[in-house]
Amino acid sequence: MIRKIIHIDEEKCNGCGLCAEACHEGAIEIVDGKAKLMREDFCDGFGDCLPNCPTGAITFEEREAPAYDEEAVNIAKKEAEIKRREKMSEMKHEHGTACPGSKMMQFRQNDTENTQVSPARGVSRLGQWPCQIKLVPPRAPFFDGAKLLIAADCTAYAYANMHEDFMRGKITIIGCPKLDAVDYTDKLTEIIRDNDIKSVTIVRMEVPCCGGLQRAAENALRSSGKFIPWQVVTISRDGRILD
DSSP, X not given: OEXXXXXXXXXXXXXXXXXXXXXXXXXXXXXXXXXXXXXXXXXXXXXXXXGGOTTOOEEEEEEEOOOOOHHHHHHHHHHHHHHHXXXXXXXXXXXXXBOGGGOOEEOOOOTTTOOSSOGGGOOOOOOEEOOBTTTSXXXXXXXXXXXXXXXXXXXXXXXXXXXXXXXXXXXXXXXXXXXXXXXXXXXXXXXXXXXXXXXXXXXXXXXGGGHHHHHHHHHHHHHHTOOOOEEEEEEOTTSOBOO
């Protein structure tokens, strides 16, 4: 049948993965660093992926394509959810309850209490564990009354004074939408909505794929129904603050 379906220009695609995250039907995957339409019958033609593409690599076209198969999409979603739960179950079985490395901890860091490093080398300002967005419990007690820092993984390596300038006095959670291949919106919404968050600072890199982290945080702020002071800081690849 002739119908509207997406077209991906591989020359323009930078492989950021934002389109794959935006495609709720799972029609798009990243293969060899490029976005590809893997299942034409999974593409509903609504184009949720289009506004998420930072390079304009995705467009609509009218051509011969199989009809959208909603039943197959739903089956695929259920199978993916089953696999996810099985993986979580395996982790719990292997480690008793959960991965020991994910055990929740809270730290009280200051210049005099940290005996692991000399003052000349600086002090860690990480206030809690875990810090990965995917691992942190949404209703952890350290979120109560917290100033929240949502940071892209790379910022701590690009910006030399990350701990003192951004992490100090905040609860820090980090992630990379490209590598994690997830949309953080629901998790961040839950954290902001269900805890007494005082402020939100988003620190991202200048690269396009970091836009996914910023959008997720902004969407979460809107979805939470709260009016909380927030700001976005962009770090250049050579370690400068751009805005």
